[in-house]
Amino acid sequence: MAKTVMIEAFGGPEVMQVVDRPVGEPGPGEIRIAHKACGLNFIDVYQRTGLYPLELPHPLGMEASGVIEAVGEGVTHLKAGDRAAYASMPPGAYAQARVMPAAQVCPLPDDISFDDGAAMMLKGLTVVYLFHRTTPLKRGDTVLFHAAAGGVGLIACQWARSEGITLIGTAGTDDKCQLALDHGASHCINYRTQDWVAQVKKLTDGKGVDVVMDAVGADTFDGSLNSLKPLGMMISFGNASGPVPPFSVGILGQKGSLKITRPTLFTHIADHHACQEMASQLFGKVRSGDVKIKIDQRFPLEDVAAAHQALEARKTTGSTILTV
Known part of the structure; x- marks a missing residue:
């Protein structure tokens, strides 16, 4: 079981509930990841409000970092024990752990922290496609x-x-x-x-x-x-x-x-090899020092509603993460 943020109806921050949810085992092409931190993004708000509709009930969250616990058949770029980070469909990153498709999960270099990994994937990959692929x-x-x-x-x-x-x-x-x-x-x-x-x-x-x-x-x-x-x-x-x-x-x-x-990020990263190449480009900028990830807000997973309120009120700067 893993604490997971779910919505059963569209609406304000109050519709988000932290529930215990079974995690399960990865199937072919999937991994199970134990999260260390989760990223917060405006797309999470759009999905929560129904601007980008989800089939309800549904977990929220699009990016996170953590440690791979198990891999399913056919997964070759990750193994149990690997550090990893991702921005990926389907939503479900606001959780202690999850099973998810492996293709857009990226090995996280040892010299990039889990907090930075959770804060940088969706935003950083967005910058990659804005500056290099559009x-x-x-x-x-x-x-x-x-x-x-x-x-x-x-x-x-x-x-x-x-x-x-x-x-x-x-x-x-x-x-x-x-x-x-x-x-x-x-x-x-x-x-x-x-x-x-x-x-x-x-x-x-x-x-x-x-x-x-x-x-x-x-x-x-x-x-x-x-x-x-x-x-x-x-x-x-x-x-x-x-x-x-x-x-x-x-x-x-x-x-x-x-x-x-x-454009949308998820079109650009839909192809496994393109996603991994973009992530490598992003990691290179961070590791060189050209880009530093600024995390100005941290909220416990249980305070996800307060995190959404701060984001929507434009009271945040830099990146915001949820700690698990």
């Missing part, structure tokens, strides 16, 4: 990144600095802006006190940016399009303020033959 980016390009002081944002700031990319961040307080600057953002705009679209244009001599990376959604969508240079790429990869409403595709032509994409 649209070509090269040294000297300029990126606008919303929520630059969040878990994904602070990794993105460091990643951009390590590759010679100018990152203009936005954040909701001066302290958060300073945090983004400290982690490698070239500029950071307080969107509550400044006209961030005008500031982006000013910082780019009126040209706009090459790429926008926007996980905020509804509140920033129009401004993000207006911040792009002609032929620029809009990457909409989240809905923290709510989903982007329908829009006329013709507006992309009017604003300069813009491009837009709505």
